[in-house]
Amino acid sequence: MSDSVSDCTETRTVVTEAEVEALVRGICFKTGPPRTVGVEVEWLVHEPREPRRPVTTERLEAAYAALRTVPLRSALTIEPGGQLELSSPPAASLMECIGTVSADLAAVRAVLREDGLALLGVGSDPWNPPRRFLQERRYDAMERCLDRTGPAGRAMMCTSASVQVCLDAGYEEPGPLGHGRRWWLAHQLGAVLVAAFAHSPLAGGVPTGWRSTRQRLWMEIGAGRAGGPLPEGDPRDAWARHVLDSPVMCVRREAGPWEVPERLTFREWTRSAAPPTRGDLDYHISTLFPPVRPRGHLELRMIDAQPGDDGWRVPLAVATALFDDPAAAETAYRAVKPLAERALALPAPHNPLWIAAAREALGDPELHEAARICFAAAVEALPRLGATTELTDAVRAYQDRHVVPGRTPADELLDRLRDGEPHPYGKDPRT
Template identity: 30%
Template sequence: MSINRVNYAHLLTKPNPKHLDSLMRFFDSGKLQPSEFGYGVEIEHLPVHNGDDSAVTYWEPNGIETLLKRLSPFYDKEGEYWENGHLVGLNRDKVNVSLEPGGQVECSIGIFHAPDDFNATYESFRGQVDHIADELGFRLVNYGYQPVTSFSDIPLNPKFRYEAMNRYLGRIGSYGPMMMRCSASTQVSIDYTDEGDSIRKMRVGTAIGPIIAWFLRNAPYFEGRENPYPLLRQRMWDFMDPQRTGIMPGLYSPNFSWETYAVDVLSTPLLFADLTHTPEKKDSVPDGHVIAWHENAAEIYPDRALNQYEINHVLSMHFNDVRMKNFLEFRHWDSLPEDRARRLVDIMFSLYYNAENLGRLTSYFDGLTQLDVEAAKSAIQANGAEATPYGQPMEFWQEFLGLEGLLSDTPGDQRHPDVFQA
């Protein structure tokens, strides 16, 4: 997939050295000692009507906008986020509520420093939001894709970036509008000690992420029918936009570095530019939003060091399997209910924060190439439970990665009993 990127990247303006330095400093700011390591969890929820399990949209009466307004007294007033005159986000200590394009409700929680810290905070969020949603006639479910409603029947929420992303991703890939409107994920973020540690964790995480995703898969439905894909989320992202998704190009090269990652991000068209925190653009771009399908950061942002808001936006327009910020964000998994999300946290702690386990994985995958990882992903997608990624059966990986007790049978068995009884 990286070939497509190389073919036309030379047509773009080279990264601005000041921007490159900004990203390098940002990555460096994330270095922590192991005693300081924490984690964050993002869970996206699909809103469905109680009567027929169809999708609840942002705009409908008693829909997602109403939910946020009813939920807002539980959050900090100064943490509210509005766009186009509509409420689209809430914030309080350790909890941020935001919206994905189709009105999926995302709960980002952390930073936590022990696995046990997850449950109480998430349960508090669910206790408040579930009560309000029930009064409005709907509920939030944890699936990787809407159980009944087609993407074509779900309007976008009012956030500026999603209109640009919809127009762009709808033209270059097979699943862009579907992913945006109907999918939901669970993501876990972890820390690193230095550049080498971050790259080691990125490589291991990219290699084993699809395997863990198989055992945690939670997308029994696709476009109102039984999902035919062993890994629907991977299927959508692998056919999305090769210049900003999938495996980070060069990740398994001995010369890969933070600079490699930063150059790649800064060389890629932004798709959408958020200039709301760029003072120099206040007069020329009053609303602070620009579609940038062809322009990279050097062509949009001023010739100076990027501020943290700008850095976060630039990095957020890349969607690799493992994303680099001033922490590492692992993005492989479908939306998971609380017990399975907690199990995922336990797995992440065991594999990445246990030096012996991380060393074992690093040694096992020594010499791995990007083609090896692509082959493993394809094998799981093609053969499911019969796949042998990296030459080993799924039973081996279940034991090797500590995944005992997780799903290993057919996607149909993932159905929640109270959703979509066909």
């Protein structure tokens, strides 16, 4: 959500339906050899000594004001509920990306520490209900729109956090690194990544029955907002149709509240008496939240935020290896191909495969087997991508601790609760 357009001051140059289709095909899939990698890491901000207690608006405002004075290479943005996000610049290698974000996170943590605050990596807030921190017109409109499908929208806006991996779309030609194969792979392997890195089993301090409650929230928002097209055929055609036929979240205004139409697709808007502008198109695309979103590159948006200071590196490394190393990409393709039968011609994340990934995680036998194969391929591929021994060992340690036995960080958190630890992320302020 941090990539949303904040105002509507661009020139009123309208776009036609045909122009929209051509623009989407051109701007959302920039094909070519995979060369760059990026990551967006989101965090909850909490008080380590009293992590259940919400941080006050005044403390967050003071902390973020201090952070804005810190020189960072990554873009620092704040999400509607006060979550912090760092978005790396495109990096020429996996290790360059990790080096940049690690340095920026160290600087951010140092500033937060002075205010008695820290970053918490978990897919959704385990204790607190949604609370808006940012009071802006675009989030007012987003809230009104998402409220129509129930409470999941507010929870997604204000309590969720993720690791989003950004990879190039791929070659124009077929093959393991071709954009068609990578688009298809992202939608099948995405379910494996949901399962392997599930880390949000709680809401209101109690188990939800889902290993990734964050992914459940996205599903409950509905297919029009959080779904995507089926990964068949030319991905450019499929995405262009999806953009045109998806509902418009809001119509931006120069002054006053933004309009939130009841039922208006972008295609219908282009055919209206007051058609949209190119800026409206860019904003509309930013309000679509499928698990795989093409933005010139591919955004993999399905991974829960991970525990620990450096836990985010593991999903970044695994995804990069399975997409950008040709041998690992071929192994991953073969491993997940049998899973495609469980999609039942329904787009992610609303098909049975993705639901099982979010609910059961690696407790699902087929997802567990695919994860075992994919992690082994990633560990083998990482040195070929220039990964350090330390990073490869971190992925191997995750493989041994979680993937091989079929357990995720969510399972460990649930174990601590069953063992009687009432507050697994720190001291319980009620005691």
